[in-house]
Structure formats: structure tokens, C-alpha cells
Amino acid sequence: MENTQPATAGRQDPTALPIGILAIAGMTVFAAVFLMAESEAAVGGLLAFAAVAVLGAGKLGLLERVRAAFRDHELTMHTAIVIGALAIAWVFREDHFALLMLTMAMLYLTACLGLNVQLGYTGILNFAGSSFLGVGCYTAAVLTQHTAIPPLVILPLGGLMATIVGSVLILPVLRTRGHYAAVVTIAFAVLFKTFLEVNDSLGGPQGLAVGEMTLFGWGFNSNIEIGDFYASFYMNYFLLALVITILAFALTRRIERSWVGLNMDAVRIDELAASCFGINLARWKITAFMLGNFMIGTAGALLGMILGFIAPTNFTFADSLILLSIVLLGGMGSVWGIALASAIIVMLPEKLQLIQEYRFLLFAALVILVLRFRPNGLLPRADRIYFPGWRPR
Amino acid sequence: MDLALLGQYVINGLMLGMMYALVAVGFTLFFGVLDVIKFSHGDVLMVGAFTGYTTFLGLEAAGVHMPVIQIVLLVIASTVLVGLLGAAIAKYLILPLTNAPALNILLATMMLGTVLREAVRLFFPEGSNPKRFPRLLPDTVIPIGGFDLRVDSLMLLIAGVLVIVAIHTVINRTKLGLAIRAVAQDAETARIMGINFELVVLVTFAIGSAAAAVAGVMNGLYYNEINFGMGLLLGVIGFAAAIVGGLGNIYGAILGGFLFAALQTIGAVALPFASAYKDVFAFAVIISIMAWRPTGLIPEKVSERV
Numbered sequence: 001m002e003n004t005q006p007a008t009a010g011r012q013d014p015t016a017l018p019i020g021i022l023a024i025a026g027m028t029v030f031a032a033v034f035l036m037a038e039s040e041a042a043v044g045g046l047l048a049f050a051a052v053a054v055l056g057a058g059k060l061g062l063l064e065r066v067r068a069a070f071r072d073h074e075l076t077m078h079t080a081i082v083i084g085a086l087a088i089a090w091v092f093r094e095d096h097f098a099l100l101m102l103t104m105a106m107l108y109l110t111a112c113l114g115l116n117v118q119l120g121y122t123g124i125l126n127f128a129g130s131s132f133l134g135v136g137c138y139t140a141a142v143l144t145q146h147t148a149i150p151p152l153v154i155l156p157l158g159g160l161m162a163t164i165v166g167s168v169l170i171l172p173v174l175r176t177r178g179h180y181a182a183v184v185t186i187a188f189a190v191l192f193k194t195f196l197e198v199n200d201s202l203g204g205p206q207g208l209a210v211g212e213m214t215l216f217g218w219g220f221n222s223n224i225e226i227g228d229f230y231a232s233f234y235m236n237y238f239l240l241a242l243v244i245t246i247l248a249f250a251l252t253r254r255i256e257r258s259w260v261g262l263n264m265d266a267v268r269i270d271e272l273a274a275s276c277f278g279i280n281l282a283r284w285k286i287t288a289f290m291l292g293n294f295m296i297g298t299a300g301a302l303l304g305m306i307l308g309f310i311a312p313t314n315f316t317f318a319d320s321l322i323l324l325s326i327v328l329l330g331g332m333g334s335v336w337g338i339a340l341a342s343a344i345i346v347m348l349p350e351k352l353q354l355i356q357e358y359r360f361l362l363f364a365a366l367v368i369l370v371l372r373f374r375p376n377g378l379l380p381r382a383d384r385i386y387f388p389g390w391r392p393r
Numbered sequence: 394m395d396l397a398l399l400g401q402y403v404i405n406g407l408m409l410g411m412m413y414a415l416v417a418v419g420f421t422l423f424f425g426v427l428d429v430i431k432f433s434h435g436d437v438l439m440v441g442a443f444t445g446y447t448t449f450l451g452l453e454a455a456g457v458h459m460p461v462i463q464i465v466l467l468v469i470a471s472t473v474l475v476g477l478l479g480a481a482i483a484k485y486l487i488l489p490l491t492n493a494p495a496l497n498i499l500l501a502t503m504m505l506g507t508v509l510r511e512a513v514r515l516f517f518p519e520g521s522n523p524k525r526f527p528r529l530l531p532d533t534v535i536p537i538g539g540f541d542l543r544v545d546s547l548m549l550l551i552a553g554v555l556v557i558v559a560i561h562t563v564i565n566r567t568k569l570g571l572a573i574r575a576v577a578q579d580a581e582t583a584r585i586m587g588i589n590f591e592l593v594v595l596v597t598f599a600i601g602s603a604a605a606a607v608a609g610v611m612n613g614l615y616y617n618e619i620n621f622g623m624g625l626l627l628g629v630i631g632f633a634a635a636i637v638g639g640l641g642n643i644y645g646a647i648l649g650g651f652l653f654a655a656l657q658t659i660g661a662v663a664l665p666f667a668s669a670y671k672d673v674f675a676f677a678v679i680i681s682i683m684a685w686r687p688t689g690l691i692p693e694k695v696s697e698r699v
Contacts, residue, residue, distance in 0.1 A: 125496060172684035178495060179430050183636040184683050190629055191676035198669035317629070321503055328500055358515060364507035368486070371501045375493050 013068050020069025020077055023062070026053075028084035031343075032091050034351070035098045043351050070336075071385075082246065089238050099234035101347050103306060106238075106245040107299045109342040112326045113252045113335065114295030119324075120333035120381070121261060122288035123268030124173060127185040129323035131192035132162040132293045134315030136300020137210065138202060141310060144211025151213045155244070155301045162297025163290045173289060174282055189317045196312035207311030210304040213240065220305070237306050244302065248295055252335055255291075264288055265384070325367050331377025340378055400540035406658035407651075408546060408615055411553035414650030415608035416631025417638065418560060419601030421646040424635070425577035426597045429487055429498045433506035434605055435628015437475060437482075440509055441606025442526070442619040443517060445471040449527050460529045467529075471610050472603040479602025480595040488594065506628065514621040523620040526613035549611050556607050560600065561643060573597050577641065633679050639689030648690060653679070 030050065037043045057063050070077050085102075092098035111133055118124040126132075136158035143154045172184040197205050213220035213236070220236040255261045266274040267284045275281050304310050326345050330337030349359040370378070416434060423431045448470040452463050486505060490498050514520045530545035564570040572593045575583040584590050612627070613619045634653045638645025656678050660671030686692070 119496075169680070172680050172687075175687040176683050177687070179424070179499075179640060180636055180683060180687055180689065182430070182499065183633050184680055186629055187633055187676040187679045187683075190626070191673050191680075194672045194676075195670075198673070317625070318507070321500075321507075324500065325504070328497070358511070360507055361511035361515065364504040364511065367504045368501050368508070371493070371497050371504075372486075372489065375490075375497055 013065060013072075016065045016068040017073045017076065019062060019065045020073065021080055023057075023066045023069075024077065024080045024084050028087055031084075032088050034347075035088070035092060035095075035101070037351065040352065067382075082242070085242060089235065089242075093231040093235055096232045096234055097350075099232050099238050100306070101350055103234060103238045103241045104303075105343045105346040106241040107303050107306075108323070108326065108346050109339050110241075110245050110248040110299040111296045112323055112330075112338050112342055113248045114292040114299070115323055115327050116292075116333060116335065116338055117252060117255065117264075117288050117295070118292035119327055121256065121264040121268060122285055124285055124289055124292075125182050125185065126289070126292065127182060127317070127320050127324065128169075128189040128192065129296060130315045130317075130319035131189050132166060132296040133300035133303065133319075133323075134192065134196070134310075134312075135162040135165045136297035136302075137304030137307070137310045137314070138196075138208065139297070140301040140304040141208040141210040142202075144305070145209065151211070151305065152215055155298050158301025158304075159294040159296075159298035162293045162300065166289065166293035170286055170289060174285055186317065189320050193312050193316055196315070203311070205312060207309060207314075209309050210307065212308070213237065213302070213305045215240075221308075234306075237302070241302060244298065248299075249335060249339075251295075256333070256335075260284075260287075262384075329367060329370055329377055331380045334377060334379050334381035337377050337379030337381070396538050397540040400537070400542070402658050402662055404542070404546050404550075406654045407550055408611075408654075409657065410651035410654030411550060412608045412612055412627065412650075413630050413634045413653050414647045415553060415556065415604045415611075416627055417634035417646035417650045418557065418643055419605050420632055420635035421638070421640055421643055422560075422573075422597050422601040424640045426573060426580075426594050427483075427487065427491060429491070429495070430502070430632065431482065431487060431598075432499055432502040432628065432632065433482065433509060434601075434631060435624035435626070436506040436509040437479060437602050437624070438605040438609040438612075438627055439513065439619070439621060439624030440478060440609075441471045441475040441602075442609035442613045442623065443513055443524075443621075444474050444606070445610040445613060446524055446526055446619060449529075463527075464529045468607070468610055471606045475606035475609075476599035476603040479598040479605075482602075483595050483598035484591075487598075488591065506624070510621055510624065517621070520621055523618050526617050526619050528614070528617055530614060545614065549615055553607070553611065556604060557647065560604060563600070564643065569593075569596065633676070637679055637682055637689055639691035639693060641693050642689075642691045645689055645691040652690075 030046070034043070034046050037046055054063070057066075089099065089102065092102075111129065114132075115126055115129050118126050139158040139161040140151075140154050143149050143157065144151060149157070169184060169188055173181060176184055196202055202208060218236075220240070221233050223233045224231040224235055255264070263274075263279050263284050266277070266279055267281055271281055307314075322345065326341045327338055329345070330339070330341035345363070349363065352359065416438060419434050420430065423429060423434075445467045448467045449463060452458075452466060457463060457466075482502075482505065486501060487498060490501060528545075530548055533544045534541040535544060535547075536542075562570075564573060572583070572588045573596075575586065575588055576590060576593045576597075580590060583593075608627070609619075609624075612623065630653055631650070634649030635646045636649070637652065638647070638649030653675060656675035657671050660674035664670055664674065682690070
């Protein structure tokens with residue numbers, strides 16, 4: 001009988017969970033110290049420390065245990081990470097800048113999870129990520145300024161608008177492949193920015209102001225003061241962004257593990273074989289493309305409210321490339337890799353003010369090096385586990 | 394519309410089309426030999442323009458003031474250096490990545506474009522400001538009816554045609570061109586036949602990049618201004634032109650280049666109420682063409698191997 005039941009319990013490593021929790025605690029402390037670091041030397045030292053720590057942990061086999069902890073105790077580990085994020089937010093509750101950076105990282109993560117559904121799972125290249133982010137922002141700007149729609153409803157409306165605008169690209173995206181598909185979204189990204197610049201009713205090159213988020217009459221642009229307690233107004237946005245990120249993350253994870261994700265993987269890996277097995281290519285490509293744009297647009301709507309002011313220069317082709325690089329740096333299809341990459345790409349340039357001038361140069365060079373020497377990303381996506389306890393050999 | 398304005402639009406459209414075609418020819422050559430898209434091509438063009446400009450400054454400093462000598466040396470310096478740059482990019486970035494997914498190469502070369510752009514902005518003296526490119530060609534005009542045809546525009550157009558004819562001749566009439574076409578058709582078989590694969594790839598990248606350098610210098614001579622960001626849009630347009638024409642086909646690239654310029658010109662002429670939308674119009678048409686002919690106007694002749 002033992003052979004028919006996958007023996008999960010016997011293979012579990014009892015040390016995995018404590019080590020996993022310790023790793024998350026360590027990362028939380030590291031992130032907090034990193035955000036506090038003022039001087040360039042401190043930031044550099046911390047980066048060197050992180051590299052040594054990761055390499056050392058790998059040598060000692062600790063990384064393998066952390067991975068096992070994520071595999072076997074998923075809920076506990078995810079809860080620990082959310083607690084870690086909240087702890088960091090608590091430490092920086094009075095610091096506008098740190099909270100803004102954390103919030104931005106989470107919104108970029110949400111947008112990149114949308115790109116990941118498109119590219120990482122289904123293999124649809126989208127070079128217009130920042131354009132759909134822009135659709136969300138402009139939707140938020142127009143709706144907060146001219147209508148009385150509750151701002152919380154505006155967030156999904158931003159996503160919906162991005163989906164609708166994106167649907168004009170469905171036909172060309174479905175019919176083209178590879179490099180030919182790339183040109184469709186690249187052309188759209190350039191078109192979108194040019195359109196915003198010459199269109200006067202959307203503010204032209206000057207852009208538009210976006211109203212604040214309000215929830216049950218609470219304006220998000222006011223600081224939190226309850227008795228002696230004081231927190232920056234970005235704390236509001238941080239908490240909302242955290243909720244949205246968790247939702248997006250859970251959704252992506254559920255998709256990945258379901259038959260939907262299996263179909264999407266099949267479409268990406270081999271279109272011909274997938275269609276031979278009766279998978280409707282068009283259906284899954286449309287689903288992935290629209291769902292991805294919805295997630296990007298929703299993140300965009302909140303992004304617009306946080307920025308308070310948006311202009312066409314926020315949504316250039318170069319910004320789309322940054323979104324795509326996050327997905328590639330993290331590892332296509334690997335949600336944790338993308339989370340790590342979003343944090344690195346959003347926060348590192350802000351922390352290295354000395355090299356501010358050179359950051360695009362260094363950043364581009366970094367991506368080239370990763371593509372050259374670690375082509376599957378920082379945390380490559382693990383093999384799909386079909387049965388509990390099953391290990392790919 | 395009077396003749397003068399129409400003539401101006403036609404000449405301007407032809408100039409743009411020539412530059413786009415020169416860039417698109419590079420894209421299509423690279424795709425032919427290696428099946429890769431080198432997206433840094435537009436920024437390589439920008440480097441070509443800046444090399445030309447630097448050469449001009451150097452010649453001025455060295456006391457050479459004759460425009461004819463200046464322009465010859467400037468073009469030679471620009472094409473040779475940028476050709477070497479293209480070959481170096483192929484050798485150190487693209488050849489090591491040939492087994493990686495196509496997206497990785499696309500992204501790596503896009504990032505290389507950023508590196509080139511930022512390097513010029515940061516390290517060229519006053520690199521972030523636009524530079525005044527010298528007016529080296531005669532500025533006389535030939536009056537045709539009410540329209541003044543500028544001689545320098547005419548010379549630039551003829552030069553562009555000559556470059557394209559030269560590339561075409563090299564590809565179709567020489568032994569080197571035979572090797573390039575062999576590699577494009579089947580790299581494995583070409584190697585078995587004793588063709589030096591790497592050398593052919595490097596030479597192809599040098600030729601394509603030199604064509605982009607010519608386009609860059611042309612751009613500088615025509616508009617008399619260059620800046621570090623000029624390559625980005627030219628690269629995107631050149632890529633779109635190569636794709637719309639059909640990758641791997643030199644006629645397709647030329648067709649695509651002139652088509653895009655024609656669309657922009659038509660957009661500017663036919664939308665008088667909104668000529669600012671000419672780029673929006675041109676890119677929208679490109680997207681529609683891709684929906685209509687998914688593998689370009691002159692499709693690649695390939696059948697999918699299973």
C-alpha cells in the first residue's frame with residue numbers, strides 16, 4: 001500500500017521550517033537595515049554582505065532547506081513574509097520615503113505578476129507594460145477628477161480600462177509570433193506615449209493631476225494620528241498596496257497550479273503540440289493577455305493616486321523595458337524571483353544616490369551580465385510538482 | 394496644395410525613407426545570418442553620428458577645413474569605427490548568447506543600446522545637450538517651378554541609393570555575399586562546406602552597422618543636429634520597417650522603410666487638423682498590417698520543422 005500513497009511525511013526535513021522562518025527573519029532585518037543605511041559605503045557593504053551570506057548559505061545547504069520550507073509549509077512561510085513586511089512598515093512608520101519605496105516595489109511587483117501571466121506562463125511578449133500601467137493611471141486621473149465614483153472602485157476600473165484598450169491588440173498578437181509579435185507591442189508603446197503627448201484633453205505633455213484614495217471617508221493623503229500614535233500618510237497606501245499585492249500573488253499562484261496554468265504552460269512550451277492535444281491556443285492567449293493587462297492596469301490606477309501627478313514621460317518604452325527586465329531578472333514564471341527583482345530594481349537606484357547619474361548605465365550593464373551568465377534569472381522557476389511528495393529527477 | 398509644399402513633403406519623405414531603409418537593412422542582415430534581433434542598432438547609429446561629429450571637430454582642430462576632405466574622412470572614420478563596434482557586439486554579446494531564448498538576446502541588446510546611449514550622454518563632453526552637426530554639403534538650390542530643390546538633399550539621397558546598391562551587390566554578386574547567404578540559409582551546412590561561420594557573422598554585423606553609421610551621418614547632415622537619444626526612435630522605426638517588410642529579405646527592409654516614411658508623410662499631409670498625430674497614425678497602420686500579414690509583406694520562406 002505504501003507504494004500507491006506518495007510518502008510526503010517521510011521525506012520532510014524537520015529542520016526546514018525553523019530555518020525557513022529564520023531566513024525570513026534575517027531578510028526582514030536585512031531589508032530594514034538596508035532601508036536605514038545612509039552612506040554609500042554602508043549600502044555597498046550591505047550588498048557585499050548579502051552576496052556573501054547567500055553564497056555561504058548555499059554552500060552550507062541552507063538554501064535547499066529554505067526551498068523545502070517553502071514547498072512543505074507554504075502557508076506558514078507566506079504568513080511569515082507578510083508579518084515581516086508589516087514589521088518593516090512599522091519600523092518606518094514615520095518615514096515617508098522608505099514607505100513610498102516599499103509601496104512602489106509592491107505595485108511594480110503586481111504589474112510584473114501581470115506580465116508574468118502573459119510572458120512567463122503563456123509566452124506572450126508584451127513590450128507595452130508601462131502603457132497599460134499608464135492606462136490605469138489616466139483612468140484614475142479622469143475618474144477621480146470628474147466623477148464621484150468611490151476610489152476603491154476606480155482601481156478595478158483602471159484594470160478594466162487597460163483590458164479594453166489592450167483588446168485592440170488581440171488580433172495582431174494572436175496572429176503574429178516571435179519577433180513579429182514583438183513589433184506589435186513595441187509599436188503600441190511608442191504610439192501610446194505619442195498619443196498622450198499630442199492629445200490636449202488628457203493634459204498633453206504636462207499631464208494630469210490624480211485625486212487621492214479614500215476609503216469609508218478616510219482620505220489617504222492625510223497622516224495617521226490617533227492619540228500619540230503618528231504614521232506617515234504613505235502607510236495608508238502601503239497597507240492597501242500590500243492587500244492588492246497579496247491578492248495578485250494569490251491569484252497568480254492559483255493560476256499557476258491549476259489546469260489553467262497547465263494549459264498556459266503547454267501553449268508557451270510548444271504551440272503545435274498543445275494544439276494537437278486539443279488546447280485552444282487563442283482562448284488561452286486571450287485569457288492571459290487580458291488578465292495580465294487587468295493586473296497591470298489595477299496596479300497603475302493605485303500608482304497614479306500615489307504619485308498624485310502623471311505625465312506621458314512616466315510611460316515610455318524604456319519604462320516598459322524596466323518592467324520586462326524585472327520579470328527576466330527574477331526568472332520567468334518564478335513569482336518569488338520577480339518579487340526579489342522588483343525590490344532590487346525599485347530600491348537599489350534610490351539608495352545609491354552617488355551613482356544616481358550612472359544608474360541607467362549600471363542597471364543596463366547588470367541586466368546584460370545576468371542574461372549572459374544566469375539566463376534563467378536570479379531564482380529560476382522550479383519544476384512543476386504534479387503530486388504531493390513527487391520530486392523531479 | 395501648391396507644388397513647393399508638395400515637393401518639400403516628397404523630398405522629406407524620401408530622406409526619412411532612405412534612413413529607415415538603411416537601418417532596416419541592418420536588422421534584416423543580422424536576422425538573416427543569426428536569426429537574432431539586435432535592438433541596439435538605433436544606438437549604434439547614434440554612435441556613428443557622434444563619431445562623425447568628433448572626426449569633424451578633430452579635423453577642424455588639425456587645420457583641415459576643406460569640406461570635401463572633411464566629409465570623406467568623416468564618413469570613413471564613422472563607418473569603419475562603427476563597423477568594428479558592430480563586429481565587437483556580435484563577438485562578445487550576441488554569439489555567446491546564440492543558444493539562449495530569442496527574448497534574452499532581444500533584451501540584452503536593448504540593454505546594450507541603453508549602455509551606449511547613457512555612455513554618450515555621460516562621457517561625451519556636454520553629451521546631454523544636442524550638438525550642432527556641421528553643414529558640409531553645398532547649400533545651393535535648383536529651382537523647379539515654384540519648388541527649390543536643395544542640392545544637399547539630392548546628394549544625400551543619391552549617396553543612400555549608392556550604399557543600398559553596394560550592399561545589394563556585395564550580397565548577391567561576391568563570394569563573401571555567397572557565404573553570407575549560405576550561412577543565412579543553413580549555418581550547419583555552411584560550416585560543413587568550409588565557410589568560416591564566425592568570420593561571416595562578424596563581417597555581416599560590420600556591414601549592417603556601417604550602413605547604420607551612414608544613416609546616422611546622413612541624419613546629422615540633413616537636420617544639422619544630433620543628440621544622444623536620436624537612435625531610440627530610429628531603431629524602433631527601423632525594426633518595425635524590417636518586420637513589416639518581412640525579416641531576412643533586403644527588399645522587404647527597403648520597402649518597409651519607405652512605407653513607414655510614406656505613412657508619416659501621408660499622416661502629416663492628410664490629417665491637417667491633427668498632423669501631430671502622424672506617428673500615431675503610422676504606428677497604428679503598422680499594427681494593422683501585422684494583423685493582416687503576420688509575417689510581413691514579403692514573408693520569409695520557411696516551413697515549421699516539428
